[in-house]
Amino acid sequence: MIRQEKMTVVAQKQIATNIFELTLQGQLVQDMTPGQFVHVKVSNTFEPLLRRPISIANVDKEKNEFTMIYRAEGRGTKFLATNRENEIVDVLGPLGNGFPVEAAKPGQIALLVGGGIGVPPLHELAKQLNARGVKTIHVLGFQSEDVCFYEEQFTALGDTYYATVDGTKGTKGFVTTVFDEVKPEFDLFYSCGPLPMLRALEGYYPEKEGYLSFEERMGCGIGACFACVCDTTEGYGKDYVKVCSDGPVFPKGVVAL
Ligand SMILES: Cc1cc2nc3c(=O)[nH]c(=O)nc-3n(C[C@H](O)[C@H](O)[C@H](O)COP(=O)(O)OP(=O)(O)OC[C@H]3O[C@@H](n4cnc5c(N)ncnc54)[C@H](O)[C@@H]3O)c2cc1C
Numbered sequence: 460m461i462r463q464e465k466m467t468v469v470a471q472k473q474i475a476t477n478i479f480e481l482t483l484q485g486q487l488v489q490d491m492t493p494g495q496f497v498h499v500k501v502s503n504t505f506e507p508l509l510r511r512p513i514s515i516a517n518v519d520k521e522k523n524e525f526t527m528i529y530r531a532e533g534r535g536t537k538f539l540a541t542n543r544e545n546e547i548v549d550v551l552g553p554l555g556n557g558f559p560v561e562a563a564k565p566g567q568i569a570l571l572v573g574g575g576i577g578v579p580p581l582h583e584l585a586k587q588l589n590a591r592g593v594k595t596i597h598v599l600g601f602q603s604e605d606v607c608f609y610e611e612q613f614t615a616l617g618d619t620y621y622a623t624v625d626g627t628k629g630t631k632g633f634v635t636t637v638f639d640e641v642k643p644e645f646d647l648f649y650s651c652g653p654l655p656m657l658r659a660l661e662g663y664y665p666e667k668e669g670y671l672s673f674e675e676r677m678g679c680g681i682g683a684c685f686a687c688v689c690d691t692t693e694g695y696g697k698d699y700v701k702v703c704s705d706g707p708v709f710p711k712g713v714v715a716l
């Protein structure tokens with residue numbers, strides 16, 4: 460169920476250059492699934508007016524807490540980074556349709572591919588896949604080492620490979636460079652990141668089942684404003700989808716890339 464809730468800041472810390480980890484406590488955590496997102500009001504005033512969509516990176520239902528990881532780069536996310544312990548953040552969520560965890564059967568291998576701020580939702584996904592006996596392999600792409608995060612957390616869950624554009628961590632290049640080097644064997648893939656990465660992935664493994672999460676610009680976050688509309692592929696049956704309410708996760712081949 461979607462709710463609007465004033466959540467309490469449990470912790471906020473910087474974990475890489477301009478990258479923050481924010482943990483919030485509240486009831487809406489009980490309904491969260493991996494790949495869903497929350498729409499966050501970043502200040503107590505009407506400025507900035509629009510909420511910011513941020514993915515769910517870690518869920519702890521026993522403590523009623525969840526964690527998001529975000530890059531503080533624009534006005535809104537810089538505001539968000541000023542929140543301190545015990546302060547209140549207005550959150551709408553959980554929103555959208557997340558990753559189909561049940562698509563991977565126990566004993567199968569899932570390839571998880573993330574790029575930049577698309578990496579956070581893959582953490583909760585990896586946790587839940589491992590919990591149902593699915594092995595996960597992680598290929599994570601970043602610009603450079605100073606913006607990488609959660610190495611320990613991903614490594615604890617499965618084999619983890621890095622690609623950085625400047626070569627300061629892991630393989631120099633893109634996630635596809637890692638595919639060439641490692642030649643991972645897997646049954647299906649899940650991914651979140653920038654469009655060129657999703658496009659490359661879809662083209663790279665045309666025969667595999669796969670699920671892609673999109674990060675379109677958003678207004679309302681609940682399907683009412685059409686800000687997040689994407690064209691679909693020919694023959695899909697509908698001309699467009701809304702990333703906020705039909706997605707953000709779609710099976711590969713639905714959104715025109
Ligand atoms: C489903 C979803 C999940 C996301 N998860 C994360 C995450 O886990 N961590 C993270 O750091 N970022 C995530 N993003 C991207 C994040 O929402 C934008 O980076 C953020 O809204 C930019 O806000 P700003 O205040 O920094 O920038 P500003 O430039 O002040 O933003 C201006 C406006 O543009 C919109 N906007 C700008 N860039 C983007 C973008 N790439 N995607 C969507 N809207 C944008 C903002 O919502 C705002 O309305 C996600 C986006 C979506 C759609």
Ligand code: FES
Nearest residue numbers: 678680684685703
């Ligand atoms: S953000 Fe308003 S319809 Fe998707």
